[in-house]
Amino acid sequence: MREKLEKIKQESIEALENVNNLQQLEELRIKYLGKKGDLTQVLRGMGALSAEERPIVGQLANEIRDYINEKIEHTEYCLKRRELENRLRDEFIDVTMPSNKKELGNRHPITKVLDEVKDIFIGMGFSIVEGPEIEKVYYNFDALNVSKFHPARDMQDTFYITEDILLRTQTSPMQARIMEKNQPPIRIIVPGRVYRADEIDATHSPMFHQIEGLVVDKGITMANLKGTLDVFAKELYGDTIKTKFRPHHFPFTEPSAEMDCSCVACGGVGCRVCKGEGWIEVLGAGMVHPNVLRQCGIDPEVYSGFAFGIGLDRIAMLKYDIDDLRLMFENDKRFLSQF
């Protein structure tokens, strides 16, 4: 009996070493440990043993069963690992192959820059309002202290719908509309489309975009105008940008100014973008003209304010280094997808 058991053990060791897959392993488990397996067969013959031998052989049989069991489990573990390793090896993919990404759309570059500008001014306490593009001559010119004979009113500069109604040439009419309806403090920006009778070329378009700004309150100073617009320029183009304010003339502000930024392309040494000047004209601004305040029912003895107008298309062109305004309105997908 003992020899039989030892033989089973030897056999099983050899058999397990040759097992290649889980199915073979299962077959061996049944062969040795199953109800009709070799070991069970041997144990059934235990009755023929003497009373002294029986426990000794029984113990040996148990040891051998445990041993085989353990061996099977170990082999199973090894087989599973090997199988997994094989699978992982087989499942290799070339991760450099093209992805299944879906094409995303995009905001128009003018919207992108406008969004940035809005955020900058919201951060300084401004609200955003919009106004009519088909506007009354009164708001576009008269309320803004533009004289009856100012050349900007000419048909060759301004699109008219009737004698009294036009396509606004600037976002400034909203200055008057806002001041008529609201008492200070006022702090707004007005983005929108504006229209002038310019033929289309690389830098002109009969339709373009402006952002008007208006601040009215007690104690607003020219220093505030400079500070606010300097922050705007630095937030939009980066901290290294320098600003320069020059006297200029607009009918609805006094004193008036233009703001130049150091060239965003060359940093101010002079290049193609700034035509060698080192500076680029970015916006017009000024202290709200007392006549305009008065016309809108705000007492210039009590309140003061400043206003500014930014050419949105132009600052977008500068920001993205776009050299032709027409691209903005041609809407070529290869252009739009770059932003």
Next chain:
Amino acid sequence: MLVPVKWLKDYVDINVDIKTFADAMTMSGSKVEAVEEMGKEIDNVVVGKILKVDRHPDADKLVITQIDVGNETIQIVTGATNIKEGDYIPVAQNGSSLPGGVKIKKGKLRGIESNGMLCSAQELSIPLDNLPPELLDGIYILDKEYPLGMDIKEVLGLNDAVIDFEITNNRPDCLSMIGIAREAAATLGEKLKYPEIVVAENDENISNYVSIDVQNEELCPRYTARVVKNVKIQASPGWMQDRLLKSGVRPINNIVDITNYVMIEMGQPMHAFDLDKLAGKKIIVRNAKEGEKLTTLDEVERTLSESMLVISDQDRAIAIAGIMGSSNSEIDESTKTLVFEGANFQAVNIRLSSKKLGLRTEASSRYEKGIDAELAEKALERACNLVQLLGAGEVVGGKKDIYSVPKQSKHIKLDTERARKFIGADISTEMMKEYLESLEFSVDSNFNVTVPTFRDDVEIEADLIEEVVRIYGYENIPSSLMDTTFTQGGKSYNQKLVDRAKDILTAQGLFEVYTYSFVSPGVFNKINLKAENPMRNAIKLINPLGEDQSIMRTTMIPNIMEVIARNYNKKIEDGQFFELSKVYLTEKLPLSDLAEEREVLTIGMYGNIDFFDLKGKVENLMEELNIKTYRILSSNHDSLHPGRTAELIINNKRIGWLGEVHPDVLDNYGVPVRAFMAELNFDEIINQSNPEIKYRSLPKYPSVSRDIAVVVNEEITAGQIEEIIKNKGGKTVEDVKLFDIYRGSQIENGYKSMAYAITYRSDEKTLTEEEISKVHNKILNSLANQVGAILRQ
């Protein structure tokens, strides 16, 4: 305004380099557009005299010249054909430099030694615009003998710079040398030096020569005149020609040059009439007669109207006042006696007349900006002073000056304390006074400021503050931020919704486009709109750039079709676009009040897609904007495929259309592939959107799914079936999904089999088989009753 710097230095000392000067002027309000330093790159080019010209032995087109350059005689080989012995010419010697970085070195030309180059006007970068024609080609032959070896820059005035100033239209006083000099003096802290004007008259009396009658003093507030006799018409001297040329004016003869010189120097347009050509020796300033004809100096016959002011003699008009003279009274070589006019005309009338005539001249463009009436007489005196300086004639005693209402100076009080606060800079009262006085304002001890008569633009205290602050320097004002506690900035709900919509659309692959608000009236036919479609009622521009941009759009479908066509034509395989912008509507034409400017979302797509891709994008937009109650139903639209058009309904309101573009429309735009388009009223979408989001608890009880397949007539839509299932199922139907449509051998023609998965779930308990079956059967019955659906076993 072109300003030759050497000329400017007659009136103000400029002791800084040209760049510093230009920058300072820009910062004080006279913006420098460009600086041209004329002879900057020219070095070692001198006056030479041609002693001898010999043929080149080996080249037909070359000659050998011997040139005296003062200290030596040098040999130069040249191809020039316009030179002869005795000519004085510019010589670039060995080692000299010319504009454009050209270096001249000695060398051999066809074997003959050449020690330099003779120069043309072009090689010296002399502006060719106003040069006499004989100087345009070949070597620049000097007009007279100059010391040999003299620097050519001295001779030709090339050691000068010309600054181009941009003058804003509120400052016509700066359209003159003296105006710019005044600004320069204030900017640099120098003194302005007026030219010394002395006129020596003879002892005759002007009244014996001419009489002046101003019949409309409103349009001609001042008319001054002087007579010059024994006029000698000839070329003006080189210095005057040089100054005029650099200012962009072509020299003509001494008298015309004097009038131009005075205009540039002082800003007052001048005119000279040949007195012998004036009938009755009379000058009458009057309104033109309606239909009166006059041939102006440009040889065009003009028909005048009554609103225009003319200068006339006894019989006929001799000039359109302030705009242009006539050949009938023009100065010419035979002129012996002349009348100088220094007049002031009303700006608005000049502007209107000039516009009406379509005739804009240097004089009219100055008059229409407004000229100080005080200037007329000063300019007249200056013209006569120059006549004497040039020896061009004899000034007759006395002058005419019709000036019944002399111009009054304005007085404005400046509150210096308030000015400081307004500016936000600590500028002392003394400095304010100094700045104002440097610009010829006078200031008394109470800061009552007298405005000089040439400053019509200064009307109120804010204008004075601007004068102070621009001389103080904008760059010296500190930068300070405002207190942010007074206003709370931010975006409105509507503005946030627009942002959100753009997020949703771009995330679904759509590109935002910007197109023009005005379109051609032809677009309505192009997009197939029927004649009675109200969208054809577009607002028209009176003065469009062209027919193609003459009406305000009422729909963006044409714009988006253009975008699709343009991209398709560029061989771009697919494209998905949207514009979220305005259309312009009105119920009443012509427009009497503002239009309705409606925010519209238009989507256009082409490529490997179908209607349901477009529908999905619209649905995603609705769901992301938290609009729950929308429906998409079969509809029609002139521009869309009649079998593939839907409308979007929210709360029984039609918000817009979506569908496949009509093949005719595609044809009209030259697009041979299918395209899809939606146009939605975004203002209405904003109204219908729900800002409130409320969490609904996650399901606690299991769901059960049952599949059904029903056979229905082809006319029955998926929407109808789904609606019945949802209605009958009530709260227990969680979801309905169409997963198959079958048409084929087992289904009768004209019918289709629709397979749905219905998911049942209750929020309150686990549903029993019985409960589910009850609802399920109710659904099946309704389907059978309402749309004749037969359950397919």
